[in-house]
Amino acid sequence: MSTSDTGSEAAAGWLAPSERSRPIRVLIAKPGLDGHDRGAKVLARALRDAGFEVIYTGLFQSPEMIATAALQEDVDVVGLSILSGAHLSLFPRIMEALRERGVDDVLVIAGGTIPDEDVPELKRLGVAEVFGPGSSLRSIVEYIRRHAPVRDDIAQ
Amino acid sequence: MRLIDEALAGNQRALARLATHIENDTEIGQQAVAALYARTGRAHIVGITGPPGAGKSTLVNALIGQARADGRRVGVLAIDPTSPLSGGAVLGDRIRMLERHGDEGVFIRSLASRGRRGGLAPAISGLIHLLDAVGFDLIIIETVGVGQEEVDAAAVVHTLVLVQMPRSGDAVQVLKAGVLELADIFVVNKADLGGAEELARELRGMVAMAPSESRWRSPVIVCSAVSGQGIDDVLAAIDDHRRYLTDSGELARRQQSIAAAEVKTLVASAVDRLLRDSSASVAPPVEDVAQRRQTPRAAALEIIRSLALNR
Numbered sequence A: 001m002s003t004s005d006t007g008s009e010a011a012a013g014w015l016a017p018s019e020r021s022r023p024i025r026v027l028i029a030k031p032g033l034d035g036h037d038r039g040a041k042v043l044a045r046a047l048r049d050a051g052f053e054v055i056y057t058g059l060f061q062s063p064e065m066i067a068t069a070a071l072q073e074d075v076d077v078v079g080l081s082i083l084s085g086a087h088l089s090l091f092p093r094i095m096e097a098l099r100e101r102g103v104d105d106v107l108v109i110a111g112g113t114i115p116d117e118d119v120p121e122l123k124r125l126g127v128a129e130v131f132g133p134g135s136s137l138r139s140i141v142e143y144i145r146r147h148a149p150v151r152d153d154i155a156q
Numbered sequence B: 001m002r003l004i005d006e007a008l009a010g011n012q013r014a015l016a017r018l019a020t021h022i023e024n025d026t027e028i029g030q031q032a033v034a035a036l037y038a039r040t041g042r043a044h045i046v047g048i049t050g051p052p053g054a055g056k057s058t059l060v061n062a063l064i065g066q067a068r069a070d071g072r073r074v075g076v077l078a079i080d081p082t083s084p085l086s087g088g089a090v091l092g093d094r095i096r097m098l099e100r101h102g103d104e105g106v107f108i109r110s111l112a113s114r115g116r117r118g119g120l121a122p123a124i125s126g127l128i129h130l131l132d133a134v135g136f137d138l139i140i141i142e143t144v145g146v147g148q149e150e151v152d153a154a155a156v157v158h159t160l161v162l163v164q165m166p167r168s169g170d171a172v173q174v175l176k177a178g179v180l181e182l183a184d185i186f187v188v189n190k191a192d193l194g195g196a197e198e199l200a201r202e203l204r205g206m207v208a209m210a211p212s213e214s215r216w217r218s219p220v221i222v223c224s225a226v227s228g229q230g231i232d233d234v235l236a237a238i239d240d241h242r243r244y245l246t247d248s249g250e251l252a253r254r255q256q257s258i259a260a261a262e263v264k265t266l267v268a269s270a271v272d273r274l275l276r277d278s279s280a281s282v283a284p285p286v287e288d289v290a291q292r293r294q295t296p297r298a299a300a301l302e303i304i305r306s307l308a309l310n311r
Helices: A009-015 A038-049 A063-073 A087-100 A116-125 A137-147 B002-008 B012-023 B027-039 B056-069 B124-133 B171-175 B196-209 B231-248 B250-277 B279-290 B296-310
Strands: A025-031 A053-061 A077-082 A107-112 A129-131 B044-049 B074-080 B089-091 B106-112 B138-142 B159-164 B185-188 B220-222
Touching: A009 B250, A025 A038, A025 A063, A038 A053, A038 A077, A038 A107, A038 A137, A038 B089, A053 A063, A063 A077, A063 A087, A063 B012, A063 B106, A077 A087, A087 A107, A087 A116, A107 A137, A116 A129, A129 A137, B002 B012, B002 B027, B012 B027, B012 B106, B012 B124, B027 B124, B044 B056, B044 B231, B056 B074, B056 B138, B056 B231, B074 B089, B074 B124, B089 B106, B106 B124, B124 B138, B159 B231, B185 B196, B185 B231, B196 B220, B220 B231, B231 B250, B250 B296, B279 B296
Parallel strands: A025 A053, A025 A077, A053 B089, A077 A107, A107 A129, B044 B138, B044 B159, B074 B106, B074 B138, B159 B185, B185 B220
Antiparallel strands: none
């Protein structure tokens, strides 16, 4: 039951899909209970300045909140900042919540105070990269540019 | 199309994917709107506008809760500005709307303004159609924080709510033209701060003096979105306005003007694109204008004629 959408054939080209190039969309969230969001805010600002669209959801996010936001916002990248030390208990729950909602093709990256010895476990869970203290903003921007998933049906 | 069927069946993943297609004006996005348009026209579309910091997002969050309490499905499109320098954006409205994350009856999408002025986003109408078609009863559009002149939201919604906060200006502010004249409902938020009743009184005085042909008198409601005080009154006023639109026949007129505004926007964007894509054919008349051989108006007419013939 579609409505007539063609109008005059001759003019249809005027409103052909513009396929405008699309900014990379990134969700920045802070799971868990530590109240330090300075790093996340600085990163959000840097990603904006790099031309990304950043959905910033701030502090104290549960895995379910993060997964729902990633789902509804249809982001390409989920960036999680954790300074509480609870990463090994939070990340499995976050990855599971994403999977439950069918969000299976986002790039998940982590930042914050995560000891080197925990990085392999996070990568095993599906976290693509971990940016520890001292990582430059530029390296994060570059990493996202290089690794954000490319969707073959939408211009990037 | 599989995505459309899934979205109609309530799959939020498919709905979000379609929203991305529509936002980026892809082939799939255009096909989706074409396929779904016949199903639209049922939702109540409400605009929430007002200056930055007035509490628009917090009010939207409170309204979601109130509307969910009586079983309505609520879709939200929340717009924040795109940086004119980088083309990027920080979309921060969602931060105040996280309470109902487990609720399938709520769908919230953040949008960047992507160069559109007037407090909206380029794809706003298509996204409203999408949410309308898949069965959201109430669709809330939260505009970019606006000043006095951004009145575009009035052209895409049934009911426009202007949110203000106390102590943000003296009595002269309420005399100013613009968005104040177009609001169907005034909300004075942050009642907890004090000074709210004074502002409400001034607004009520303004509404009483305003010349109006319609029988609707814009109510002025004091609330605190943070504490929840007065939120039931805000939703009741929104519902009253919907009832008024239906009973008075005004709804049909609004549907007409919303349709007219959307069609005009499409025509204007097509002309914009043609001008951008065909700068070669625009160049000679422009050169004539610069050399004073032709007036700007004559050159514009020449370009319009050639654009129309070339297709």
